Amino acid sequence: MRTRFIALAAVLTMALAGCSGEATDPKQPLGQPKAGVLRVLAGSELADMQPILDEAAKATGVQVKFTFSGTLEGAQTVVDGKADSAYDAIWFSSNRYLTLLPGGAKKLGTQTKIMSSPVVLGLPNSVLQQLGWQDGKVTWSQIAEAAGQHRFTYGMTDPSASNSGFSALVGVAAALAGSGSALTADQITAITPQLKQFFAAQTLSAGSSGWLTDAYQKRASGADPGPKVDGLINYESVLLGLQGLTVIHPSDGVVTADYPLTLLAAANSDARDSFQRLTDHLRTPDVQRQIMATTHRRPIAPQVPLAKEFTDASPVELPFPGTEQAVDTLVSAYFDKIRRPSRTVYVLDTSGSMEGDRLAGLKAALIGLTGVDNSLVGRYRQFHAREQVTLLPFSGAPAAPVTITVDPADRQPALDQIKRTADGLVADGDTAIFTSLETAYQLLAQQSDSDPDRFTSIVLMTDGENTSGVGLDDFKRFVGTVPDRLRGTPVFPVLFGEGSQDDMTAIATATGGKVFDGRSQSLADVFKDIRGYQ
Numbered sequence: 166m167r168t169r170f171i172a173l174a175a176v177l178t179m180a181l182a183g184c185s186g187e188a189t190d191p192k193q194p195l196g197q198p199k200a201g202v203l204r205v206l207a208g209s210e211l212a213d214m215q216p217i218l219d220e221a222a223k224a225t226g227v228q229v230k231f232t233f234s235g236t237l238e239g240a241q242t243v244v245d246g247k248a249d250s251a252y253d254a255i256w257f258s259s260n261r262y263l264t265l266l267p268g269g270a271k272k273l274g275t276q277t278k279i280m281s282s283p284v285v286l287g288l289p290n291s292v293l294q295q296l297g298w299q300d301g302k303v304t305w306s307q308i309a310e311a312a313g314q315h316r317f318t319y320g321m322t323d324p325s326a327s328n329s330g331f332s333a334l335v336g337v338a339a340a341l342a343g344s345g346s347a348l349t350a351d352q353i354t355a356i357t358p359q360l361k362q363f364f365a366a367q368t369l370s371a372g373s374s375g376w377l378t379d380a381y382q383k384r385a386s387g388a389d390p391g392p393k394v395d396g397l398i399n400y401e402s403v404l405l406g407l408q409g410l411t412v413i414h415p416s417d418g419v420v421t422a423d424y425p426l427t428l429l430a431a432a433n434s435d436a437r438d439s440f441q442r443l444t445d446h447l448r449t450p451d452v453q454r455q456i457m458a459t460t461h462r463r464p465i466a467p468q469v470p471l472a473k474e475f476t477d478a479s480p481v482e483l484p485f486p487g488t489e490q491a492v493d494t495l496v497s498a499y500f501d502k503i504r505r506p507s508r509t510v511y512v513l514d515t516s517g518s519m520e521g522d523r524l525a526g527l528k529a530a531l532i533g534l535t536g537v538d539n540s541l542v543g544r545y546r547q548f549h550a551r552e553q554v555t556l557l558p559f560s561g562a563p564a565a566p567v568t569i570t571v572d573p574a575d576r577q578p579a580l581d582q583i584k585r586t587a588d589g590l591v592a593d594g595d596t597a598i599f600t601s602l603e604t605a606y607q608l609l610a611q612q613s614d615s616d617p618d619r620f621t622s623i624v625l626m627t628d629g630e631n632t633s634g635v636g637l638d639d640f641k642r643f644v645g646t647v648p649d650r651l652r653g654t655p656v657f658p659v660l661f662g663e664g665s666q667d668d669m670t671a672i673a674t675a676t677g678g679k680v681f682d683g684r685s686q687s688l689a690d691v692f693k694d695i696r697g698y699q
Contacts, residue, residue: 313362320369326697372697391653600634628662
């Protein structure tokens with residue numbers, strides 16, 4: 166099919182959400198500074214603070230307008246200076262990593278901790294009994310040993326996309342290093358075998374804590390076709406909100422999110438006044454109790470006693486790495502050496518309607534994952550060592566697939582091949598979406614016969630509706646017939662151009678995936694977002 170192409174403007178990768186009862190347009194900036202309004206760049210998990218902020222607006226006259234962002238994206242925005250005029254404050258689960266970046270600390274003004282939540286492990290009582298951990302007294306080393314023996318499974322967020330996964334990785338590494346001091350880059354090689362043990366039990370990944378929790382619950386209820394996952398590594402606050410999980414605080418320590426609401430150094434005097442009034446209000450005993458009851462996060466105010474649901478009153482706090490190099494080495498090792506490698510089939514629409522800027526955007530998105538993006542986010546979202554990538558172009562029928570595995574000893578040949586393949590894509594013909602998806606599953610089945618121990622996923626990028634081959638209902642029936650080892654292999658459709666939102670949603674629902682919106686941001690940004698779920 167051919168349709169007239171309407172240029173899509175690349176905008177911020179963060180979705181906007183309004184608090185204090187006022188919705189905001191995600192395609193519009195927050196506007197100029199305004200007395201009584203605090204423009205805050207924040208982690209998406211803080212959406213649950215909206216009812217409390219609504220009440221705070223009535224009490225203080227300060228309205229919070231949120232822009233939600235991933236932790237790394239937010240850090241990049243601050244360090245690059247792009248936050249200076251766009252926001253008055255930031256509010257992420259931690260500022261530790263940001264302050265390690267060159268120039269990061271100078272961008273920050275007053276920091277006021279509002280609440281806290283350690284990153285811990287949650288498992289059902291039945292699993293704890295099998296493991297002999299009923300008393301809750303267990304170390305990260307013991308957890309790693311049991312994980313390496315595949316005695317339980319768990320889900321965790323991607324450390325490059327979500328602070329809960331990042332904190333878990335840092336905490337486990339610090340505990341296994343056992344030095345009692347900040348983890349160094351030199352120590353990571355020594356503990357890599359134990360870390361590989363620990364992450365051998367991870368069977369579910371996600372780019373956000375919220376999606377991870379939803380996916381876990383859907384698998385537990387049977388709404389998601391994937392195999393059930395025993396437990397989760399996540400914020401204590403998230404785990405306390407789930408039924409059937411017991412929170413385990415490893416005795417050798419945790420990394421805690423302390424949620425500092427932080428004024429930017431560039432903020433004007435009106436913003437400083439609003440910030441002070443708001444933080445003073447949020448730290449009052451009554452509001453601290455409300456935060457604890459509503460969000461399951463721990464109060465900062467010492468005069469507010471912990472609720473009974475917090476079974477460990479004061480878990481040991483593990484040291485955070487002291488240098489950016491240590492963090493970079495750890496996260497890079499996680500992807501390149503430690504966790505199970507990934508296998509992805511990219512199902513790419515090259516029908517006639519993709520001709521021109523659309524195909525150019527698709528090529529740029531793929532090439533952007535080959536290491537040409539040197540931004541903070543780009544470094545961690547590129548194709549990793551050991552990763553297996555299959556590019557499956559399609560128009561009226563699937564074309565010949567190209568499968569590339571990134572050699573840890575020499576990545577460049579594989580990355581160059583991906584670039585050449587992307588550059589060679591040509592637009593022409595009809596659109597066989599569902600036949601091509603079935604082909605992708607068949608390819609994964611063949612690949613997993615000889616190499617099964619990988620995270621598997623499918624990315625679908627199409628700008629139109631299905632015009633050739635089998636239909637949606639046929640595809641749904643097909644998904645029910647795939648081998649057990651591929652049950653739960655998610656499809657991540659990208660909504661783009663004239664693509665059918667209903668069809669993309671149905672594909673994601675049938676496979677346990679997630680729809681990504683490519684209509685309001687560049688495909689390059691969308692593809693980087695998807696990386697957090699692979």
